[in-house]
Amino acid sequence: MRNIKLYFEGKGKSHWEVKQGRSKTDYRAQESYINYTIILFGAANTTSEHPAGSHFYPFSLRLAPNLPSSFEGKRGYVRYFCKATIDRPWKFDENTKRAFTVIHHLDLNASPEAGYPIYAEQEESIAGCCCSDGSISAVLSINKKGYVPGEPLNYSIHVDNRSDKNIERMLLELKQDVTYTGYSSSLFSSGNPKTHVKSDVFCLFSGTRNVNPNNSEDINQTATIPALPPSNLDGCGIIDIQYTLVLTVSVGWSTLEIEKEIIIGTIPLHIPMAVPSFPSVVPPGTMATAPPLEPPPYVDPPPAYEDCVFGGANIRDENDDEHTTGLSAWTPAYPYYHWGENGPPPIAVPSAPPPAYNQV
Structure with missing residues (x-):
């Protein structure tokens, strides 16, 4: 044999087609993140006889800190192998x-809006045969905007039926919108990038409800965020990921929808828990002999x-042949926190800074 080598590759690709009559336009884009080869035995241009028996070759590869997270989608991917x-x-x-799998961490604590509550309301008129049959309204409220996979999402839904019909069904979904960027190879192309959006939905709540006319109902429940890639797909210039909560209320042929964006990260928010603060006991004119106490560190499980809840793909590509093994279906895995219904534990922090010595 010449050698035994190990090749590492990381790349992002997007591809989709647009048909117009009998013509078809392809849009593509590609990014390279890793392209590296390690020779484990032998050399590039000479032959060697490998010793008989079982042999192990340790290796390591340092990854760049700005690599995008692994992702497998309908019109493209970020893949490492x-x-x-x-x-x-x-x-x-x-x-x-x-x-x-490569994970590009998204720390929710670095995003101020991740801790903002969500409150949205919407009203919809119900169409009748020749005039309006009244209206329905809905309110969706959630305590914050940022979550990690495995974290419980506590939501409240208030529905007010001021129509002449029963509210038949309510649905709360987590929608993943993936925006792919590509370029046409056509001679008539402007050369400008085009985008294409594909969506997947994960059902958080689905129920048949019988909210009678001139009645209302409140729903307070908990759903769990499934295993998903982080929002934005930072580090990738041709694929972007956003998440939206979609509440759908159905009445006859009419539908009311509320959509609010949320953030999916990999590092959870640190929720503060206030503890009593105590006055300083150091007399005026003296120095403290020990450093001030700091709050205990937050310990994530x-x-x-x-x-990934949306599955994966076969990783065979144009460079693989019948002599290449290990090409079974591949699904990237993402950090998942097993907290249960109570969510992340709080961190103890002082409710107020300690007073100065001259204020005691």
Whole structure:
């Protein structure tokens, strides 16, 4: 054999088609994040005889801190894999390929709006045969905007039926909107980038409700954020991810919808818990002999890693042949916090700074 080598590649790709009559336009884009080869045995241009028996070759690769998170979508992906090759002259090479997940952390504590509450209301007129049959209104409220996978989402829904019909169904969904950017290879293309949006939904609450005319109902429940890639997909210039909560209330042929954006991160918000503050007991004119006490550090539970709720894809590409193994379906995994219904534990912080010595 010539050598045994290990090839690392990380790339982002987008691709979709637009049909107009009999013509078809392709839009594509690609980014490269990793392209690196390690020779584990042998050399590039000489042949060597490998010793018989089982052998292990340790290796390591330092990843850049700005790599985007792994993602598999309907019109593109951000994918990382390593491919081991036995390079044999005058014979087919033997290859095995494995994908791996990269996480670009999104710390919710770095986003002030992640802690903002969500409150939205909407009113919809109900159409009748020849005139209006009244209206319905709904209010959706949530205590904050930022969440991590596995975290409970506590929501409140208030529905007021001022129509002549029953409210039949309510649905609360988490919608993932993925925006792909690509360029046309057509000779008539302007060269400007085009975008294409694909959406997936995950149901948080679905129920058949019988809210009679001139009645109202309140729903206070908890749903769990599933395993998902973080918002924005930072580090990738051709794929963007946003999340929206969608409340749908159905009355006959009419539908009321409320949509509010939320943020999915990988590092949870640190929720403060106030504790009593105590006055200083150091007399005026003296110096403290010990440094001031600091609040205890926030300790997150170590996250597990769960496969993406929307599934994955086959990682075979144009460079793989029948001599390449390890090409089974691949699903990226994301940090997942197992908190249960109570959510993250609070951190103890002083409710007020301690007074100065001359104020005691």
